Amino acid sequence: MKAKARTKVSDVASRAGVSVATVSRSFNNPDAVREDVRRRVMEAAQALGYSPNPAAKALRMQRTHIVGAVVPTLDYAIYAQMLNSFQAAMQASGYMVFMLAAGFDNTSLYEPVRQLVDRGAEGLLIVGKIEDPRLLKFLEDGRIPTVLTYSYLPDGPFPSIGFDNYAATRQLADFLVRLGHKHMVMISGRTRGNDRQQARVRAFREAAAEAGIAKTTHVIERPYSLLEGAAAMRTIYVEHPATTAVMCASDVLAFGVLSECKNLRLNVPKDLTVTGFDNQDFTALLDPPLTTVDVPALEMGRRSGEALLNVINTRRKIGSVRLETNLIVRASAAGVRADERR
Amino acid sequence: MKAKARTKVSDVASRAGVSVATVSRSFNNPDAVREDVRRRVMEAAQALGYSPNPAAKALRMQRTHIVGAVVPTLDYAIYAQMLNSFQAAMQASGYMVFMLAAGFDNTSLYEPVRQLVDRGAEGLLIVGKIEDPRLLKFLEDGRIPTVLTYSYLPDGPFPSIGFDNYAATRQLADFLVRLGHKHMVMISGRTRGNDRQQARVRAFREAAAEAGIAKTTHVIERPYSLLEGAAAMRTIYVEHPATTAVMCASDVLAFGVLSECKNLRLNVPKDLTVTGFDNQDFTALLDPPLTTVDVPALEMGRRSGEALLNVINTRRKIGSVRLETNLIVRASAAGVRADERR
């Protein structure tokens, strides 16, 4: 068993009794071909199951119609959704996408991204701020069309389609402060090479500082996972027993926390307020339903696709877009009991 | 701003003072080049940041080193995990992957898969049995290396790396029968064009038939989603009030069922036994922890990658691989109370 030879322009040309130039024109510039000739060509192509060789086409046109998408992981609903809608947008415009799961740390992205470009990616979608100077230089020197997403970064060298991680987190933290919480812990994701997490931690700390409760608030850094959320909750229970609110940087961490609260016989929200981030579908069905922040994953993916196409086609600098987030208040967050207002 | 011209073999050649043939050989057949010459070439390439044009290489070699992966959706942990490990395996061997989310119905896969091949995919990974005759003919006529996954299909035209959906479901159903359940409902995913779901439904029905309880068992078909699981549970509560066990074809459906049970004041497992499928990480943290079936997603992805590489490189027919699943018994499943053993 061996690969069958693909039919090529010359096959179609001889079957239709025309030159290869005419076959090519029939596909790419149909108006330049007499109608009956074009029809004959198309019939021949159809009969032979012809489709142009993408490598030959790419070599000749200097366009691969491939882009690369760099996400932290596929195994997290927000990124999967984003990628789904990005992919759909690109495919609708005739682009294919190479997907790369590169982890959450953006400080050593050069090698993997370089590989994407070497393999033909004409443009790139990258989640978060680029923290790797080599990569930055490579993209700028090579003038590689690049769009960042997830973070809104209006001052950077590349357009970004994202939301304000600081503002969204700050809104939630301020909300908890107003509910009377003075002993709060934030469970953040890994902050190394991750501007989104850094912004969230900063928002939490500054909210606490401005409320005058910096001394009674803490940040615990953990990888995103259910089990890590649960483990972090046990740590909080032991090391910060006065805590009345736990703010998680992701719904998955919060799910773990909620589950551990059951083991610890802590009632949420009576004994403890818990919040998440992302508004994943399961949050509404947790017990109690989770207060969280709605993030426009599908819209980010779609609009990032449009933006990237724009940059690729026009080669012009375009502006960043700041998408809205929404605080979703559900039963897992409530005010502090009078006797806890120390 | 315009794209910068990429450096090409001839640039490296002139900088190193050799012919393009020698540059090419230095990369692809280093032993055929004198050591000092090769070093000079490599230094020149390094200095210029050279990497071979993939389109030119693909055209000349008639190899794109691209494969396509067709999954139902990215937004479901099992497929995301599978794709992650498939991708890693392919990348390790120098292959890039075009990803395609094509939905759960395999009866009209021809167009999207054809696009993958037209865009250069040399081989394909497809989740589940192919139910589209046009696609089958296209793949067989074109001798396109193809590996199926998720389903174990030893008798089909393509090798498969998957598990026995019938056996896994049957094991679970028989387990519930032994616990004394006589009024069972299965919430299955959509069965149209989906051999995995069909096998699971068949396993459930045959288990019930052999236990002599076919008349008191039912199947409800719903899309995979939390909310659909919850909605299905309300339907069961109203239309099949005698039900003592609900078998869900996915953990996500079961999560929805569990959540709805809380609203309905049904205690699981005292009033109702609930089971899932896939052993997603959250199942252990549900309240109560969910009885489910562990599916080897990562192993499927990795081994499918190895199998596909094997077919691409050797062009030989290879055998299918049947992976093991494990019944994970947790608190959500228990025997029927004496007064319910009607």
Place this chain on the structure above:
DNA sequence: CTGAAAGCGCTTACAG
């Protein structure tokens, strides 16, 4: 061990 040349399958400027 090295180089000149052919050719992979396209598209398009040029000539008619």
Place this chain on the structure above:
DNA sequence: CTGAAAGCGCTTACAG
């Protein structure tokens, strides 16, 4: 409106 020919950037059989 159509065709002959050049050329995109590689690799490799061939000659030396």
